[in-house]
Amino acid sequence: MKILIVDDESLARQRMRDLLTDLGGIDIVGEAVNGSEAIEKSITLKPDLLLMDIRMPVMDGLEAAMHLQGIENPPMIIFTTAYDEHALEAFEVNAVDYLLKPIRKERLDAALQKAQPITSKQLKEVSLAGDRKSSRSHISVHMRGRITLIPVQDIIYFIADNKYVTVRTASEQHLIEESLVSLEEEFSDRFLRVHRSSLVNTDYLRGMEKNTAGHWRVLMKGIDEKLVVSRRHTPQVRRWVRR
Amino acid sequence: MIAVTSLRSTAKHDTGMTKKQDQAINKQRISPDYANSITGILLLAALLSSLVITTSRVSTWNYNIITDFSALLTASFLIALTDALVLKIFNPLLEKLPLLVNLISAYLLLMVTTFTICFALYMVVLEHWPFDLSGEWTQVSLMQIFIIGTVNYLVVISILLQRAKTSALKKSFQAANLQALQSRIRPHFMFNSMNSIAGLIRNNPEMAELALQDLADLIRVLMADARKLVPLVAEIETSKQYLKIEKLRLGDRLGVQWHMKSIPKNCFVPSLILQPLLENAVYHGIEPSFGGGVIDIDMRADENNVQILIRNPLPDDGVRSHRKGNQIAIDNIKQRLIRHFGEGASLSSIRRNEMHITKIIFPVIMSR
Numbered sequence: 083m084k085i086l087i088v089d090d091e092s093l094a095r096q097r098m099r100d101l102l103t104d105l106g107g108i109d110i111v112g113e114a115v116n117g118s119e120a121i122e123k124s125i126t127l128k129p130d131l132l133l134m135d136i137r138m139p140v141m142d143g144l145e146a147a148m149h150l151q152g153i154e155n156p157p158m159i160i161f162t163t164a165y166d167e168h169a170l171e172a173f174e175v176n177a178v179d180y181l182l183k184p185i186r187k188e189r190l191d192a193a194l195q196k197a198q199p200i201t202s203k204q205l206k207e208v209s210l211a212g213d214r215k216s217s218r219s220h221i222s223v224h225m226r227g228r229i230t231l232i233p234v235q236d237i238i239y240f241i242a243d244n245k246y247v248t249v250r251t252a253s254e255q256h257l258i259e260e261s262l263v264s265l266e267e268e269f270s271d272r273f274l275r276v277h278r279s280s281l282v283n284t285d286y287l288r289g290m291e292k293n294t295a296g297h298w299r300v301l302m303k304g305i306d307e308k309l310v311v312s313r314r315h316t317p318q319v320r321r322w323v324r325r
Numbered sequence: 326m327i328a329v330t331s332l333r334s335t336a337k338h339d340t341g342m343t344k345k346q347d348q349a350i351n352k353q354r355i356s357p358d359y360a361n362s363i364t365g366i367l368l369l370a371a372l373l374s375s376l377v378i379t380t381s382r383v384s385t386w387n388y389n390i391i392t393d394f395s396a397l398l399t400a401s402f403l404i405a406l407t408d409a410l411v412l413k414i415f416n417p418l419l420e421k422l423p424l425l426v427n428l429i430s431a432y433l434l435l436m437v438t439t440f441t442i443c444f445a446l447y448m449v450v451l452e453h454w455p456f457d458l459s460g461e462w463t464q465v466s467l468m469q470i471f472i473i474g475t476v477n478y479l480v481v482i483s484i485l486l487q488r489a490k491t492s493a494l495k496k497s498f499q500a501a502n503l504q505a506l507q508s509r510i511r512p513h514f515m516f517n518s519m520n521s522i523a524g525l526i527r528n529n530p531e532m533a534e535l536a537l538q539d540l541a542d543l544i545r546v547l548m549a550d551a552r553k554l555v556p557l558v559a560e561i562e563t564s565k566q567y568l569k570i571e572k573l574r575l576g577d578r579l580g581v582q583w584h585m586k587s588i589p590k591n592c593f594v595p596s597l598i599l600q601p602l603l604e605n606a607v608y609h610g611i612e613p614s615f616g617g618g619v620i621d622i623d624m625r626a627d628e629n630n631v632q633i634l635i636r637n638p639l640p641d642d643g644v645r646s647h648r649k650g651n652q653i654a655i656d657n658i659k660q661r662l663i664r665h666f667g668e669g670a671s672l673s674s675i676r677r678n679e680m681h682i683t684k685i686i687f688p689v690i691m692s693r
Contacts, residue, residue: 091517091574097524116615137513139640140615164516183520 083194086129087113088120088146089162090138094183098133098162101187105194117146118220118231124150124157125229131158131197133181136166141219141231144169144209149222151202153229158197172211176204217268221249223256230256234272238286238302239309240265242279252304276300276319277312290323355493356420356427357485359412404442411438432478439474511604515544518570525573536573539566546596554593554665557631561588561624564600568620571607578617579607586625592689594631595661601654602635602683610637610681626689630669633685639676662687 085108089095095113102108111127114120118141120134132150136143143161150156161173161180173180178200179193221237223230232249241248242262249256266273266281273281288301290311298316299308300323311319411434412419419427518540525533546563565583572579606620618638625632655672662670662685670687 091521092576093521093524093573094517096528097520100524100527139613164514164520165512167512183516184523185520 083131084109084111084129086111086120086123086127086132088132088134088143090115090135101185101190104187105191117141117143120146121149121229121231125153129157131160133160133162136161136163136169144205145218147200148205149229152222152224158199160193160197169208169211172208176207178204178208221258223258232256234269238283238305240281274319274322276315277310280309282309284322287322290319355489356424357482357489359416359419359431403446404439407442408435408438428482435478436474517574521573536570539569542566549596553596555596557588557592557594558590560594560596560599564603567600568603575611575617579611580619582619582621584623588624588626589689591691592631594687595665598658598662598685599633601658605654606635606637610639614640630686630688635683637681639679639681
């Protein structure tokens with residue numbers, strides 16, 4: 083069995099390595115220090131299973147697991163954690179396996195024996211268990227088996243167009259298959275609806291101007307493009323710009 | 326709706342949760358519980374006494390006193406039970422109202438009920454009773470009933486409100502205890518440290534031994550009575566031990582710089598005023614950041630005051646939002662500082678140039 087160890091603490095990775103070596107018959111294909119790296123290495127190293135810590139910088143384990151559902155033959159995942167009271171209740175309920183640190187060898191062995199693929203539905207249930215509104219740190223774009231991860235703070239706007247949503251950063255543009263409504267809901271603390279079909283990252287809002295036809299448009303940092311503000315959303319946008 | 330719940334749920338446990346509890350306490354509404362079994366008894370007692378007193382003052386007291394008393398007793402029983410029943414029925418509705426509206430509504434309800442019952446008794450029953458009440462009842466009538474009702478109401482309300490307050494206080498006290506405990510020990514830190522030590526045992530037994538000793542010392546301090554005073558140097562030692570354990574976990578990601586100038590040897594401080602702030606610095610400034618950072622502790626003293634500055638970097642925007650502040654820990658330290666030192670002590674923090682800076686000032690006190 084090919085295993086990728088994912089943990090931000092080097093001693094924790096070392097200990098996992100030791101335990102797996104003790105168990106024998108396991109091929110440790112690599113290590114990753116956060117969720118984002120775990121995704122990259124999952125694509126290149128094609129492990130059968132990830133032993134992944136939940137709490138990590140850059141991108142945590144649960145979000146990485148979610149993004150990984152989009153690749154071809156996603157690896158199985160067993161989560162590891164020192165303590166996550168509320169998440170763990172949801173893990174139990176949704177039969178998602180996890181290991182508590184300090185990890186016991188027998189428990190690790192048992193988990194590996196009965197490891198099973200996780201479904202998106204299970205992950206969603208587990209993610210929502212924090213009962214607080216939660217949002218991704220990255221948006222993943224899937225193309226021909228590859229994943230491109232876009233940090234949410236780099237995204238300037240989302241524009242809906244039929245089935246797809248255009249994601250725009252200062253340097254790139256991608257299409258994702260998500261609904262603008264759910265994006266608005268997920269990132270409501272960061273993005274502002276300026277039009278029926280567009281959400282703008284408030285960090286990038288620079289100002290508003292009226293074009294010759296008398297329509298308001300927003301100016302954004304990093305790009306020259308201007309987005310039309312619908313009449314309905316003008317007051318909110320103006321309030322933001324004034325801040 | 327993919328999520329970073331793990332960060333949040335743990336953060337929640339450490340901080341947000343207690344914050345929520347705190348809000349719950351602040352918002353906890355005090356309202357009299359009219360459904361309480363005491364209502365009927367109280368009303369009865371109050372009514373009985375006031376009715377008896379009122380009647381005894383009626384000058385034309387010329388019929389059989391036993392019959393009179395039993396008539397009044399029956400009447401007051403009926404009034405009290407009906408009042409209690411009405412309040413009980415309306416309790417769920419009243420509970421939802423703001424306190425003042427609740428009290429006024431309850432009063433109006435009670436008065437209407439009392440009047441109705443008195444009137445009904447007078448009209449239906451008393452007329453047929455073997456004594457003449459006509460003169461007295463009309464004279465006693467409205468004003469008297471009004472006074473009786475009001476007095477009863479005030480007695481009942483004051484007792485029920487007192488009860489509600491006591492129980493709210495008890496709840497908030499329990500929650501505060503829990504918060505104190507949780508803000509002292511971040512379970513995530515504790516178990517991760519144990520995992521690190523478990524790993525070290527086979528690869529570096531000596532380091533494991535040292536780490537275990539540090540952890541034991543730290544737990545000992547955390548479990549001790551936080552109200553007692555300790556030498557400042559001991560608090561610094563605890564903080565250093567704590568940071569050593571964190572360094573074990575976080576490796577190169579955690580840098581620590583101590584600058585200490587003329588720290589008085591026998592200066593005393595409340596226990597755990599520094600370590601929790603450093604824990605916050607690691608939790609918010611270092612752990613969520615990919616590259617980590619340096620925590621800078623600057624401590625200096627003159628003849629009168631000690632000033633401690635703790636600086637930690639703020640992580641990238643993308644991660645920052647996932648970790649909520651630990652206001653409880655900060656408030657707790659602030660409270661203890663002020664309790665021990667009075668207004669001469671302060672704890673404040675600012676954000677400047679992507680840095681979080683916490684400042685503590687307290688007067689030098691040389692002995693207990």
